[in-house]
Amino acid sequence: MVMLMRTLLFPIDNGMDNNLIGDGLSAEYDLWTGKVTWRQLGDGKIKRQQKVAAIINLIAAAISPLVIMSIIFTAKSLKLFDVDTSTTIYRYAPLMVGLVFFFSFELLMLAIRRLYPLAKEEPSLKRQHGYFKTMYDNTIRENDGVFNNLSVPFIGLYVAFLIAFSVIPIFYSQYLQQNSFWSYLGNLVGSSILISLVPNFLWNVLLKQLIYIKLIRKTKGQ
Numbered sequence: 001m002v003m004l005m006r007t008l009l010f011p012i013d014n015g016m017d018n019n020l021i022g023d024g025l026s027a028e029y030d031l032w033t034g035k036v037t038w039r040q041l042g043d044g045k046i047k048r049q050q051k052v053a054a055i056i057n058l059i060a061a062a063i064s065p066l067v068i069m070s071i072i073f074t075a076k077s078l079k080l081f082d083v084d085t086s087t088t089i090y091r092y093a094p095l096m097v098g099l100v101f102f103f104s105f106e107l108l109m110l111a112i113r114r115l116y117p118l119a120k121e122e123p124s125l126k127r128q129h130g131y132f133k134t135m136y137d138n139t140i141r142e143n144d145g146v147f148n149n150l151s152v153p154f155i156g157l158y159v160a161f162l163i164a165f166s167v168i169p170i171f172y173s174q175y176l177q178q179n180s181f182w183s184y185l186g187n188l189v190g191s192s193i194l195i196s197l198v199p200n201f202l203w204n205v206l207l208k209q210l211i212y213i214k215l216i217r218k219t220k221g222q
Helices: 046-077 093-113 125-141 155-176 181-219
Strands: 007-009 025-030 036-040
Antiparallel strands (some): 007 025, 025 036
16 A cells, blocks of 8 residues: 555556557656656567456456445345434445545556566666656647547546546435435445546546656756
């Protein structure tokens, strides 16, 4: 958990997006020390690693809801729901589960990244600058994966999160008004997933954007 809260992970250069080289390079940033650790997949291992990561993601996506369903089903069997729904634990359950979703996903990504071998040597400053600049442009500035056709920088990413955040009160309101086990389960999972986007936005968008800018400036023109 300590490593999770101090390590920012940057994408792998798999050559599948704009201006990427495809040399398997990836970076990790230590928030405590400011140190950048470089990892690099060799030829032929990039696609295999992507398949492994995809499988692990699918397993994790399937397991998390099942675990929560099992806990809730057990609680229902023990009649733990026959309590005042105004209790603190009931009201804050989506927040707690949402944080579990966020930390579980980040721990999974960190575990996958640890499978990548360390780079044999540190990339040149020119290559480092190109890596950070390209990843920043593709994943944050140019709305990659979200409203790709928009020409205004950043707008797609922020609009997508704004829409997601605006739906949270709706799900949470439905959650408080549940009248059956399955409606409770559905609204709990839905609101928890949306709530998990809040720390994800702060960690992987706002904070990472600041670190991107810092590293781009640090490696520029050297």
